[in-house]
Structure formats: C-alpha cells, structure tokens
Amino acid sequence: MPHFRAVLRGDSYAQWLAQVAAGPRIRPGAPLDPFSTSLRTVDQAAMDLFDLIARRPLNGDMVQKTRDLRWMRLTDDGRAPTALGEATFEAWQDHGAGDPALAPAENRLERSSVLRCVLLIREAQKLGEVRYAEYVERWRKLRTLYDANVLVESTWLLYAYSYFDQTIDGYNPWHSLGGLPREAFAMPDDALTDSERSLYRRINDLATRGTGRQQFCSALECYTSPTAAAREAFLRQLA
Numbered sequence: 001m002p003h004f005r006a007v008l009r010g011d012s013y014a015q016w017l018a019q020v021a022a023g024p025r026i027r028p029g030a031p032l033d034p035f036s037t038s039l040r041t042v043d044q045a046a047m048d049l050f051d052l053i054a055r056r057p058l059n060g061d062m063v064q065k066t067r068d069l070r071w072m073r074l075t076d077d078g079r080a081p082t083a084l085g086e087a088t089f090e091a092w093q094d095h096g097a098g099d100p101a102l103a104p105a106e107n108r109l110e111r112s113s114v115l116r117c118v119l120l121i122r123e124a125q126k127l128g129e130v131r132y133a134e135y136v137e138r139w140r141k142l143r144t145l146y147d148a149n150v151l152v153e154s155t156w157l158l159y160a161y162s163y164f165d166q167t168i169d170g171y172n173p174w175h176s177l178g179g180l181p182r183e184a185f186a187m188p189d190d191a192l193t194d195s196e197r198s199l200y201r202r203i204n205d206l207a208t209r210g211t212g213r214q215q216f217c218s219a220l221e222c223y224t225s226p227t228a229a230a231r232e233a234f235l236r237q238l239a
Contacts, residue, residue: 002184020199030166057079152217
C-alpha cells in the first residue's frame with residue numbers, strides 16, 4: 001500500500017509546505033470539530049457551560065476557558081452563555097445529557113458525549129452558526145469519499161484532512177490525497193524535511209488524542225442522517 005507522502009511530490013507541494021509549516025504555528029485548513037488544543041472534548045466544555053448557566057465563575061484558567069468556549073460560540077465574555085450556549089444546555093437537559101457527572105470517566109463514547117455533540121450541532125444549525133454549518137458541509141464531502149466507520153476509526157486521516165485541505169497559490173494537496181485508502185495515512189518513518197516533520201508531528205500528536213474529534217464526527221454522521229426520523233431515532237437511542 002503506497003504511503004500518502006508518495007503522492008505529494010513536486011515544487012507545488014514544496015512551496016505549499018513551506019508556507020503552511022515553516023513557521024512556529026501550523027494552522028489547520030478545514031477543522032472538523034470546534035475544540036481547541038486545550039479543550040479537546042465536549043465533556044470538558046460541558047462542565048464549563050454548566051458554570052456559565054449557573055452564573056458561576058469559570059473554574060481554573062478563565063482566560064483560556066473563555067477563549068475555548070468563545071470559539072465554540074457558547075460564550076462571548078466568559079461570564080454568561082450565548083444564545084447557542086443556552087439552547088444547547090436546554091437540549092442537553094431535555095435529552096438526559098445535562099448532568100455534569102456524565103463525563104468520560106467511564107469511557108462512554110460514549111453515548112452522552114456523542115449525544116451532546118449531536119445536540120450542539122443541531123442547535124447551532126437552528127441559530128445559523130456558520131462555523132458549525134462548515135463542519136457539516138465538510139463531513140458531507142468526506143462521506144462521498146469514505147465510509148463513516150473508516151473515518152471515525154482513523155484519527156490520522158481525520159486530522160490529515162484538516163491540515164491538507166487548504167489552498168495556497170492555487171495548490172491544494174487534498175485534491176490529490178482525497179480517496180486514498182485509510183491505510184495510506186500514517187506517520188511517515190522515512191527521511192523528512194524540517195517542514196514535513198513539523199506538519200506530520202502536529203498531525204500525529206493530535207491523532208493520538210483524538211477522542212473528541214471521533215465523538216464530534218460520530219455526531220456529524222448522526223446529524224446528517226438522510227431523514228429527520230432517523231436522526232430523532234438515534235437521539236432517543238442514545239438518551
């Protein structure tokens with residue numbers, strides 16, 4: 001099975017790589033979840049959202065937590081929830097996922113975690129949150145290339161997609177990579193340039209702790225079920 005790196009050759013890729021990974025910060029082009037590197041799962045966000053709903057100060061690093069929740073569109077200022085924050089919490093309560101004790105301590109992929117993500121997506125779509133609409137659209141495009149189980153089970157593929165799907169000077173490496181077998185996506189073990197090493201290590205680091213992305217992508221699959229009846233049946237099953 002050829003490795004994905006065998007496809008990425010030539011000056012266009014070298015120039016793309018130099019712009020994406022030569023600096024100290026590597027940004028993904030097409031994220032598939034709303035979690036920052038310091039907030040990796042919906043359950044971490046849920047604990048903070050419970051404090052916002054109760055009008056309690058966020059516990060811990062308030063600046064970082066406010067930044068994380070603002071990116072998710074759950075708060076603007078770290079002191080009160082947004083409309084999405086309130087709607088999401090109400091939906092969690094209605095579907096039995098509002099208990100702060102429903103955390104990943106018992107490794108529930110976890111029905112409560114996926115359910116929370118589905119409801120977050122649903123409420124964001126109702127409110128017209130553009131960021132969440134982009135996650136949904138990206139997932140639909142990925143599903144034209146891969147089976148849902150293949151995607152959810154391969155965190156390396158999920159993160160590789162996010163970093164490679166960005167166009168610079170007319171070149172987008174994902175246009176060459178999309179559709180390659182899952183087995184083609186893994187950390188290379190041959191000689192790398194400095195830029196390649198930075199990018200691939202970043203992908204590998206995130207992939208090794210990608211539970212939150214697996215949960216959110218599972219939720220995207222549920223949310224994009226072909227009928228509303230199928231989606232609601234899934235929610236009832238999780239609840």
